[in-house]
Amino acid sequence: MNYNAVLWPVASLTLVSLLCSPASAADEPGRRLFGAPVVEAPELSEQEQAERRADFEAMLEERGWQVQGDVVGPAELFAAPDPQATQAAEWQYEPHRATIFLNFFGGPMTPGTNSAKMQSTCLKGGTLEYPGFNGTEAQALAIIETFQSQLAPYGVRLAYEQAPPPELPYAMVMMGGTPGLLGMQNGVLGVSCSSDCGDRWWRDATFAFTAAASASQTNTLATTALHEAAHAFGLAHIDKSFNSGYIMHPYVDQKPRVWAQDCIGYNDATGGINCQSTHDIFCGGGAQNTHAELLAYFGVNGPDTEAPTVSILTPTDGQELPAGTDISIEADITDNFEGVGWKLLIYQDGNLIDERPAFVFERKWGFSKLPAGTYRFVVQAIDHDRNIGADEVTVFVGNATPETGSDTDSTGGTDGTGGTGGTGGTGDTAGTGGVTGVTGGTAGATDTATDTAGIDEDDGCGCTSAPRPADSLWLLTGLLGLFARRRRR
Ligand SMILES: [Zn+2]
Numbered sequence: 001m002n003y004n005a006v007l008w009p010v011a012s013l014t015l016v017s018l019l020c021s022p023a024s025a026a027d028e029p030g031r032r033l034f035g036a037p038v039v040e041a042p043e044l045s046e047q048e049q050a051e052r053r054a055d056f057e058a059m060l061e062e063r064g065w066q067v068q069g070d071v072v073g074p075a076e077l078f079a080a081p082d083p084q085a086t087q088a089a090e091w092q093y094e095p096h097r098a099t100i101f102l103n104f105f106g107g108p109m110t111p112g113t114n115s116a117k118m119q120s121t122c123l124k125g126g127t128l129e130y131p132g133f134n135g136t137e138a139q140a141l142a143i144i145e146t147f148q149s150q151l152a153p154y155g156v157r158l159a160y161e162q163a164p165p166p167e168l169p170y171a172m173v174m175m176g177g178t179p180g181l182l183g184m185q186n187g188v189l190g191v192s193c194s195s196d197c198g199d200r201w202w203r204d205a206t207f208a209f210t211a212a213a214s215a216s217q218t219n220t221l222a223t224t225a226l227h228e229a230a231h232a233f234g235l236a237h238i239d240k241s242f243n244s245g246y247i248m249h250p251y252v253d254q255k256p257r258v259w260a261q262d263c264i265g266y267n268d269a270t271g272g273i274n275c276q277s278t279h280d281i282f283c284g285g286g287a288q289n290t291h292a293e294l295l296a297y298f299g300v301n302g303p304d305t306e307a308p309t310v311s312i313l314t315p316t317d318g319q320e321l322p323a324g325t326d327i328s329i330e331a332d333i334t335d336n337f338e339g340v341g342w343k344l345l346i347y348q349d350g351n352l353i354d355e356r357p358a359f360v361f362e363r364k365w366g367f368s369k370l371p372a373g374t375y376r377f378v379v380q381a382i383d384h385d386r387n388i389g390a391d392e393v394t395v396f397v398g399n400a401t402p403e404t405g406s407d408t409d410s411t412g413g414t415d416g417t418g419g420t421g422g423t424g425g426t427g428d429t430a431g432t433g434g435v436t437g438v439t440g441g442t443a444g445a446t447d448t449a450t451d452t453a454g455i456d457e458d459d460g461c462g463c464t465s466a467p468r469p470a471d472s473l474w475l476l477t478g479l480l481g482l483f484a485r486r487r488r489r
Contacts, residue, residue: 033140034161038132039106041177041211049180056183059124067184068271069250071231072122072193078272081280089281091198095299096338097384098202099170100229101159102147104140106132106176113194113203114359116166120174120205122182122193131176135215143175146222150247150259153291154298155337157384167343167357168382169202171232173225178212189213189252190224192231197275199297202339203359204232223247223257230290233297234275238264238288248290259294263287299337307389308335308381310342315377315395323372323398329365331379331391342381348373372398 031038044052060067068078101115109130112119133140140160148158164170179188189212194204206228210221226247237250238260247257250270263283266273273279279288282296313330321327333342344365346354356365375397380390 033104033133033137036105036162038104039129039176041131041134041181042129044180052180052183053185054183055124056122059183062124066272068274069237070188070191070228071195071236071271071274072191073195073274077195077197077274079276081277081285083285085277089277091281091296093198093200093296094338095155095295095297096199096202097155097157097304098199098298098339099157099159099164099168099384100147100151101163101170101172102144102175102225103163103172104133104160104175106130106174109174109205113201115170115172115203115205116163116168116357116359118205120193120207122191122207124183128181130174130181131211133175133215134211139215139218140175142218143222143225146219146256147225150222150226150257153301154294155301155339155384156298165341165343165357165382166359167341167380168384168386169339169341171202171229172205173229174205174207175210175221175225177207178209182207186212189220190228192228195231195234195274197234197278198293199233204229206232217254219254219256220252223252226257227252230294231274233293234278235290235293236273236275236279236288237267237270238290240265240267240269246290248288260288260290262291263289304337304383304385304387306336306383307387308333308340308342308383310379310381310389310391312377312379312391312393315393317393318396319393320396321370321398324369325397326366326368327370327395329367329377329379329393331363333363333379333381335381335383335389337383340381340383342379345378345380347376347378350374350376370397 031040059065060072063074065072065074066078071077107118107130109118109120109123109128111121111123111125113121144158144160151158159170163172179186179191182191184191188209190206190208192204192206194201194206196204208221208225208228210224213220213224215221230248235248238248239246244251244267245255245257246260246264248260249257250267265287266276279293282289282292311332313332314328315321329344331342331344333340341358341361343355343357345352346356375395376392377395378390378392380388382388
């Protein structure tokens with residue numbers, strides 16, 4: 001009765017509307033949080049709202065997806081487990097370190113599966129200028145503190161002052177906006193459209209609709225952010241008790257919440273239960289052990305001071321090749337924890353001309369018809385404590401001679417700040433603008449991967465960067481093969 005809850009799913013519009021007090025800070029132009037500008041919420045006309053609802057419905061229809069409370073995804077996601085398969089199943093993956101970026105800044109979002117490209121599977125088409133947090137920095141910090149303390153037992157790092165470098169695989173929670181911006185009905189405080197069982201995909205973006213509550217309700221908002229991030233890891237709703245203290249309960253209030261430490265029965269009050277087969281591995285059926293799953297996915301927390309090891313296998317350093325040659329770069333990357341990310345940097349005659357985050361953990365890159373020049377290929381890896389390791393080779397193509405190898409000082413720099421504006425001379429994209437600094441200072445890294453400055457990517461070659469995840473979601477099955485491969489070291 002004293003259940004002053006905001007509901008994730010649609011249930012009680014009266015309760016929700018009580019909490020929709022406007023935040024005065026949202027009205028000030030040019031607001032900044034942690035030194036970076038914050039995107040303001042757009043004013044949507046009735047017609048625009050109706051269009052977004054129609055778009056969202058069309059997206060569900062097109063993909064055959066379901067909305068089950070605040071979890072959106074394909075029917076298989078909510079399927080009942082096969083009891084026989086469950087008995088035989090064991091958790092087979094090593095824990096991986098992870099980073100969650102709480103994005104208080106907002107920014108332009110597009111459909112897709114890659115948080116580092118500001119993509120979300122909740123979006124259907126076009127670009128959505130998504131708003132940032134409408135509260136104060138102190139309120140954001142209160143949310144961050146709660147969020148951090150709940151994740152402290154696990155191998156998960158938190159980022160909030162700026163986006164992590166794009167090559168680091170990170171999950172993102174958008175801390176702003178209202179459900180209507182995505183075309184969803186009011187009455188939910190968050191949504192996850194990329195719930196993948198067992199956290200096999202590491203670049204999810206989810207939403208905590210902070211403007212649907214009051215920015216002062218920092219516990220509510222922190223719980224929501226934890227809850228939505230956890231849905232993206234595959235965790236489901238638990239605990240039928242009305243006055244639950246668990247983060248994965250389908251309803252939220254201002255009281256502090258914790259992860260359940262034992263097998264707790266599901267709560268399907270708001271819809272189907274996602275990833276039951278995975279939960280069954282830990283509880284044997286009908287329940288979820290949230291803590292055990294988080295430990296299995298991320299491992300026990302602890303310091304990590306060991307940098308990743310990178311070794312470029314081909315080409316060999318100092319190799320001389322004729323102009324117009326094709327080349328394949330292959331690297332081996334290892335680290336003391338799973339979860340490491342890396343990128344390829346290409347320098348031509350001393351200028352950084354391309355930078356390719358390995359979004360699907362590709363270890364091979366192919367290029368055809370290299371023009372004459374001195375090329376330096378750097379593969380740089382980064383872990384979740386931002387330890388950096390790199391290897392590099394220099395290759396002389398055409399008339400280039402070995403004596404020109406000059407600037408070898410910039411590998412293994414700090415925190416993946418990337419190059420500062422590659423000079424364009426050879427690029428076919430004006431000034432190779434794609435080679436921007438990857439930390440960028442503001443939310444969301446720029447997409448550095450699609451620009452092909454100067455060098456033609458050899459699409460006909462199987463060794464080219466592996467295909468990136470498309471706009472649709474096959475996280476449950478399609479990518480598992482890829483991950484299984486990269487796990488063999
Ligand atoms: Zn939920």
